[in-house]
């Protein structure tokens with residue numbers, strides 16, 4: 001939030017000494033407000049004034065770094081409540097839960113199931129980023145389990161409200177830059193010391209939003225601004241209300257105390273019920289969960305949730321694109337027909353889905369069409385007979401595919417003549433207008 | 447300092463009622479942003495519908511779905527099973543058999559099926575066509591007459607056919623109609639304007655804004671709904687205040703996550719579990735974005751989504 005000139009003037013010593021090369025402190029303040037010069041150009045600013053300025057110009061929600069090395073992530077830093085208002089910047093993370101009370105075999109099974117989920121979707125690696133470790137009263141055992149979590153190559157999120165145990169567990173894993181959850185109204189001072197010593201982000205919880213607000217204020221006053229707020233596990237309704245209230249207070253009402261990422265433990269909200277946990281994970285992905293924890297995540301959960309997250313965290317100004325190229329679908333080979341669409345991810349998904357449904361092997365050709373839909377790309381000159389011919393040549397489709405049948409989207413049927421002239425050894429077929437008609441169309445083409 | 451909760455009171459939107467008598471269900475009529483039931487005493491919660499088609503589901507790899515319809519041989523029996531499923535507020539019958547590219551059942555045959563279904567249905571009924579424009583118009587005309595007095599919701603009228611469908615269903619027989627647009631706030635609004643200009647009362651229109659399975663361009667669905675609800679609740683835009691209904695099942699059960707058999711994708715695991723989660727996650731995301739009613743297929747998804755809505759109230 002920008003400070004007004006007058007507010008900045010109040011921070012200056014008001015001596016008009018001109019050392020900043022401005023005639024007066026007021027002139028200086030006005031220039032700082034407009035962004036023309038920096039506050040530090042005045043050598044006489046007090047530390048308190050600099051502090052006040054820094055906190056007044058801070059973004060409404062802090063960006064918190066967690067994890068280390070290859071598993072380092074940024075959380076928070078959002079400026080809008082809904083993606084269409086601008087864009088969401090740091091996507092939420094998902095995690096699974098293990099505990100020091102679980103037998104080793106169960107822990108291994110959970111971690112093995114989790115590490116199996118590792119695939120690519122529209123150019124991004126999909127995997128579970130966090131492992132939540134619930135410590136118990138045995139510090140040695142807790143540390144042992146935490147080490148297993150680190151060994152799985154994910155960010156450990158510790159849950160431990162006992163500062164002594166937390167200290168010893170952190171001692172074993174602090175290189176991983178974990179999150180330490182467990183600070184509350186009663187133990188915040190000791191927990192703060194432990195987290196600071198290990199440079200860990202501190203997770204804060206409260207009996208209700210008032211208590212949480214209070215504790216965060218105390219932690220900030222003690223100099224800790226690396227926090228994550230626990231939305232609680234009193235009830236599903238309460239947790240959702242808290243997640244929304246916290247984010248809304250920070251972004252809409254300028255309450256900086258709540259300007260931190262959140263953590264949601266769905267295993268505690270719907271224990272043993274993976275379907276409800278998945279539904280909740282979906283809601284919290286859209287509405288203000290930053291770290292979302294589930295009992296387990298298998299492919300059944302990962303496929304929809306990771307797809308949803310990838311959709312929601314795209315910049316509305318830049319549609320998702322697929323890499324241009326040749327995509328054989330349904331076991332297509334060099335003797336299968338070719339079907340062409342554009343590199344707009346949505347077009348690709350819908351067309352490839354329909355081709356799969358048809359069970360007809362098809363080579364899907366994706367030229368560079370600027371990331372637009374078929375009609376838009378054509379209107380913008382990004383999809384033309386020459387761009388298609390160039391694509392065929394560049395990607396050596398001529399030699400890679402023996403079946404020279406090319407199905408063109410019905411919406412750009414006008415390109416047929418030109419294309420036949422440019423690709424004389426190809427048979428150009430006009431396909432349907434809508435992807436949904438592809439199944440029927442493909443069943444007749446063979 | 448304690449947290450200062452700001453009051454957020456919004457005017458309740460108009461609801462659309464389907465079905466008759468004690469069995470009637472209200473769709474829409476919310477007075478909070480989607481699922482923000484902590485903001486105000488809730489005027490009406492979202493509704494959950496279950497869909498079935500005139501032909502039985504291919505449930506070869508879906509034992510839980512098959513079990514829900516166990517022993518039901520006729521359409522009437524299957525409709526009765528659907529209506530009794532835990533969590534169901536209304537039933538959506540999709541007349542897929544009418545598709546000229548498929549079974550191509552005659553309008554008369556479809557009317558007979560729909561009448562049997564309506565007689566067996568203990569919940570409000572919603573009827574969806576076969577997505578062939580000409581056939582659906584003929585079908586809806588005949589069905590509206592045959593189901594007179596039952597206050598059925600017809601899915602859906604589009605910009606091309608809203609005049610015929612709107613006149614035949616709402617104006618002639620007092621049913622309800624959904625206006626279908628394709629994931630675009632302006633098109634949705636335009637269709638509502640056109641339908642109201644035709645004389646269809648606001649209280650008889652629901653919006654079918656279009657859908658997508660999560661992962662398949664769902665950002666367009668969610669952002670469109672976000673904007674529609676903001677316009678309806680915060681900017682008092684009367685032409686976007688109609689309730690939103692979303693056909694979740696038809697989207698999610700058509701993507702490979704819910705279709706590829708375990709034999710084809712061994713690492714993905716059980717097909718039915720995948721289908722349930724795809725449907726549940728998409729339904730929850732629709733509700734969080736603004737759907738006032740979601741139409742699902744799998745009994746587990748129906749049950750869990752209904753229970754989740756209840757837990758949020």
Ligand code: SF4
Nearest residue numbers: 016017018020025042
């Ligand atoms: S240097 Fe500082 S104190 Fe001196 S005139 Fe500039 S703003 Fe005022």
